[in-house]
Amino acid sequence: MKALVTGGGGFLGGAVVRRLLDRGDSVRSFTRSAYPWLAEIGVEQVQGDLATLPDVERAVAGCDVVFHVAAKAGVWGRYADYYAVNVTGTENVIAACRKHAVGKIVHTSTPSVVHAGGDLEGVNESVPYAKHFEAYYPETKAKAEQAVLAANGPDLATVALRPHLIWGPGDPHLIPRVLARARAGKLRRVGKKDVTVDVTYVDNAADAHVLAADRLAPGSAVAGKAYFVSNGEPVKLWDFLNRVFAEAGLPPVTRSVPVWAALAAGRVAEALHRLFRLAGEPAMTRFVALQMSTSHWFDISAARRDLGYEPRVSVGEGLRRLAETLRK
DSSP: HHHHHETTTHHHHHHHHHHHHTOOEEEEEEEOOOHHHHTTTTTTTEETTTOOOOHHHHHHOOEEEEEEEOHHHHHSSSSHHHIIIIIIHHHHHHHHHHHHTOOOOEEEOOGGGGOOOOOEEEOOOSOOOOOOOHHHHHHHHHHHHHHHTTTTTSSSSSEEEOSSSSEEETTTSHHHHHHHHHHOOOEEEEEESEEEOOOHHHHHHHHHHHHHHHHHHHTTTTTTEEESSSSSOOOHHHHHHHHHHHHHTOOOOOOEEEEHHHHHHHHHHHHHHHHHTTTSOOOOHHHHHHEEEESSEEEOOOHHHHHHOOOOSOOHHHHHHHHHHHOO
C-alpha cells in the first residue's frame, strides 16, 4: 500500500516507516523539514505544517492510509501551539483524507487522555476521558483522539492507538531526559509509593500501528475504537529507571520528596514561568509530579484480540539493546 506517515522523521514515526518498508510498502513522510536518513532509505518526503490544510492535502494525495503520528509533545508550552498541531493538525488530516478519498487513518494517541491524576491499574478502554488535565499535551490529544474516532464512517475508517512511555535505542525524549537529570543530581522520587507503570518498546509500538492498518476497514472490529498498547509487562518505575542508570554508569536514585511538596513546587514553578515568561520548561510541573507518583498500567487484551498484537521485544531484551547503545 501507499502509506503516509506524519512525523516520519521522529522516534516512533521512523520506526513505523522502517516497519512498512521492511514488508514492501511504499512510504511518504510529512515533516516540517527534510531528514537525510529518510532519503537514504528511499522514503518520499513532503515538507509542510500540520496546521496548514493545503500542506496536509499535498502530503495525503494519492495515499491509501495515513499513520498520523506527528504531535507536539512535552509538558510545557503555549496552549495555542499545542492546539495548532494536535487539534487543528488532526482535523486537517481528517479533512484531507476525505478530500482525496483516503480510506484509513491510524492515529497515535496517548493513555494520558484518561489520566485524571489518580492510579490507573489494569484498566481497559471503558475508562472515560479525564475531565481535567494538568498539561496542554494530554488535553489537546484528548480532543484530537475524539475527533478521529468521531470521523469514522463508511468512507473513512479510523482507529486510535494509545502506546504508553515509548522507549528504546535512539529515544530522543524519555531516556535522555531522565539521564540528564540523574547526571545533574536533580532527579528525585516523588512520594514513597512503589508505583507500577507500563512501558512500550518502540518496535512493539510500530508493530501495533501496522497491524491496526491491516485490520482497519469500514465496519471492521477495530473501526472507530481506541486501544491501549504496551509491552504487557508492567514494571516498577524506579526499578526500571535504576536499571537504565546502572547501564549508563550512574548510581540509583533513592532520595524522594513528598507528593504534596512536588505538586507545590510544580505549581510555583509554573506560575513563575508564566509571570516572567522564562525560557525552557519548569524544573517541576504538576503533570510530572502526578505521573511520577501514581501507577498507570493498562489491560491490552483488546489490542491482542482485535489487532492480533503481541509484543515481540520484551522489557528485558529492550534493556539489553538499550544498554549496548548507552555503552557506546
